[in-house]
Amino acid sequence: MLLAIDTSTGTSVAVVDRDGASGELRCLAETGTDDTMRHAEVIGDFIREALAGAGIDRDRLSGVAAGMGPGPFTGLRVGIAAAHAFALGIDRPFVPVVSHDAIAWSRYRAGETRSLQVVTDARRREFAVSEYDGLDDDGLPVRVLGPGLAPRDEVPVARGIRFDATIVSAGAIGMLAELAFAAGRLPLAADAPLYLRAPDVTPSAGKRVLQ
Amino acid sequence: MNRAEPLILGIETSCDETGVGIVRGTTLLANIIASSMDEHARYGGVVPEVAARAHLEALGPTIRAALAEASVTLDDIDAVAVTSGPGLAGALMVGVGAAKALALSLDVPIYAVNHLVGHVGADLLDTAAPLETPTVALLVSGGHTSLLLVRDLVSDVELLGETIDDAAGEAFDKVARLLGLPYPGGPEIDRAAVGGDPKAIRFPRGLTQPKDQAAHRYDFSFSGLKTAVARWVEQREAAGEPVPLADVAASFREAVVDVLVTKAIAACTDLGVPRLLLGGGVVANARLREVARERTDAAGIDLRVPPLSLCTDNGAMIAALASQLVMAGHPPSGLGFGADSTLPATEIRVA
Ligand SMILES: [Zn+2]
Numbered sequence: 431m432l433l434a435i436d437t438s439t440g441t442s443v444a445v446v447d448r449d450g451a452s453g454e455l456r457c458l459a460e461t462g463t464d465d466t467m468r469h470a471e472v473i474g475d476f477i478r479e480a481l482a483g484a485g486i487d488r489d490r491l492s493g494v495a496a497g498m499g500p501g502p503f504t505g506l507r508v509g510i511a512a513a514h515a516f517a518l519g520i521d522r523p524f525v526p527v528v529s530h531d532a533i534a535w536s537r538y539r540a541g542e543t544r545s546l547q548v549v550t551d552a553r554r555r556e557f558a559v560s561e562y563d564g565l566d567d568d569g570l571p572v573r574v575l576g577p578g579l580a581p582r583d584e585v586p587v588a589r590g591i592r593f594d595a596t597i598v599s600a601g602a603i604g605m606l607a608e609l610a611f612a613a614g615r616l617p618l619a620a621d622a623p624l625y626l627r628a629p630d631v632t633p634s635a636g637k638r639v640l641q
Numbered sequence: 642m643n644r645a646e647p648l649i650l651g652i653e654t655s656c657d658e659t660g661v662g663i664v665r666g667t668t669l670l671a672n673i674i675a676s677s678m679d680e681h682a683r684y685g686g687v688v689p690e691v692a693a694r695a696h697l698e699a700l701g702p703t704i705r706a707a708l709a710e711a712s713v714t715l716d717d718i719d720a721v722a723v724t725s726g727p728g729l730a731g732a733l734m735v736g737v738g739a740a741k742a743l744a745l746s747l748d749v750p751i752y753a754v755n756h757l758v759g760h761v762g763a764d765l766l767d768t769a770a771p772l773e774t775p776t777v778a779l780l781v782s783g784g785h786t787s788l789l790l791v792r793d794l795v796s797d798v799e800l801l802g803e804t805i806d807d808a809a810g811e812a813f814d815k816v817a818r819l820l821g822l823p824y825p826g827g828p829e830i831d832r833a834a835v836g837g838d839p840k841a842i843r844f845p846r847g848l849t850q851p852k853d854q855a856a857h858r859y860d861f862s863f864s865g866l867k868t869a870v871a872r873w874v875e876q877r878e879a880a881g882e883p884v885p886l887a888d889v890a891a892s893f894r895e896a897v898v899d900v901l902v903t904k905a906i907a908a909c910t911d912l913g914v915p916r917l918l919l920g921g922g923v924v925a926n927a928r929l930r931e932v933a934r935e936r937t938d939a940a941g942i943d944l945r946v947p948p949l950s951l952c953t954d955n956g957a958m959i960a961a962l963a964s965q966l967v968m969a970g971h972p973p974s975g976l977g978f979g980a981d982s983t984l985p986a987t988e989i990r991v992a
Contacts (some may be wrong), residue, residue: 470980
């Protein structure tokens with residue numbers, strides 16, 4: 431059973447489980463918002479609500495999965511920092527997942543069969559783009575390209591269909607992590623946010639209370 | 642929860658230091674700091690995105706190091722404390738997200754506290770003489786320059802004044818850069834000032850004119866000083882004369898220190914508060930401590946300077962402040978607080 435968090439778009443928190451015998455994946459609770467400005471404010475309540483909604487004690491979690499982006503950095507970091515800290519607190523592994531993989535996996539699970547181009551907002555008039563070719567034998571999405579950045583009007587033509595996502599489901603993040611664990615395919619991703627862009631280097635004006 | 646001597650883990654990520662401190666009551670058990678200062682050096686100042694990235698990388702290892710240093714486990718922790726503001730929003734959010742999740746994972750309360758008041762709280766740690774109030778606090782760093790009146794650490798803090806442009810530490814960085822010295826500027830200016838005459842050049846003291854007294858009696862301004870140094874150096878160079886580096890550095894530093902101490906002592910005198918507390922990274926400047934010592938002695942004001950390791954931004958001061966809040970019976974914060982880059986000093990604990 432995993433706690434899963436994604437803040438690569440809005441904020442999404444879920445508790446998921448995989449039945450060891452049947453292999454059935456279940457999302458026990460999921461809560462979220464597409465608000466892209468309040469990650470730090472909502473993350474605590476969402477974690478609490480997801481755990482309460484699942485009706486489980488945190489001792490029963492076997493790990494914490496997090497979407498590593500791509501996504502706007504400031505919000506993305508809130509979820510990753512929270513997932514890291516929760517994993518540290520319960521002394522269980524941290525499981526990084528590429529957020530686009532969860533989007534693709536959800537589409538394929540819903541019946542999509544074609545090649546899929548996943549597109550999300552990357553600010554600065556750019557999109558983050560990944561390409562997928564269905565699911566492999568373990569049920570994991572086959573990413574053939576990306577994630578990478580492209581100017582908004584220069585996104586390569588999709589080989590199959592293009593899917594513009596504004597929400598990443600933490601439930602999908604968690605279920606992907608469960609699948610990968612069951613298939614012995616962890617780690618799925620590196621434990622580093624997918625920034626895809628070097629930091630902007632304008633020095634700060636400093637901390638100030640009045641202005 | 643143990644309210645008599647709570648064990649608090651404090652997280653501070655408001656600027657470029659990732660700080661995790663652990664205190665029990667007023668006893669300091671651990672104070673671990675990971676700084677991203679080296680990464681900012683080539684930009685000549687703190688770059689918010691670079692700082693935020695560094696916080697995310699450093700936070701886990703820093704928490705582990707603090708627990709090891711304190712010889713406690715997470716199960717022992719009574720509450721988690723975190724800086725809610727003021728500071729760099731993106732940097733603060735890393736600490737806020739982590740602290741909320743950590744508190745939930747341990748099923749303990751969380752205290753979201755004010756960074757500036759935290760600097761004052763640092764003075765309570767490991768000291769035989771408890772902090773007496775009311776006290777004036779002068780907090781000077783690369784990120785802030787503030788003068789506070791602390792009537793009660795956990796319930797009554799007032800902002801008397803602060804910088805209206807650059808922070809004092811920032812002025813050191815900028816002047817160091819125009820003198821061709823590396824970042825951070827404070828220690829470099831100090832080194833350059835050795836043997837220099839602090840009275841050689843009379844650089845301006847910002848907001849000290851009679852006309853400034855009504856609106857800005859306790860506020861600071863260092864951008865005019867920085868410009869004055871730049872102009873003075875340019876004129877020398879244009880005239881083909883050598884720039885006396887030691888004199889410029891010593892005179893610039895004297896102007897900064899003079900304004901800081903003069904305004905702090907004026908606040909003590911005006912308000913009838915015979916106590917002054919220093920905090921913030923610029924306290925590392927020996928000349929600031931020396932002038933503050935001389936003038937507070939002369940004015941009959943009791944001067945307190947916490948150890949330098951507790952003056953720079955750190956998590957122990959955040960834990961220390963939360964510990965005081967717990968011991969005074971204040972309730973924890975709700976889970977809905979955010980990062981508030983302009984959190985006013987009056988808001989000691991964010992509800
Ligand atoms: Zn500070």
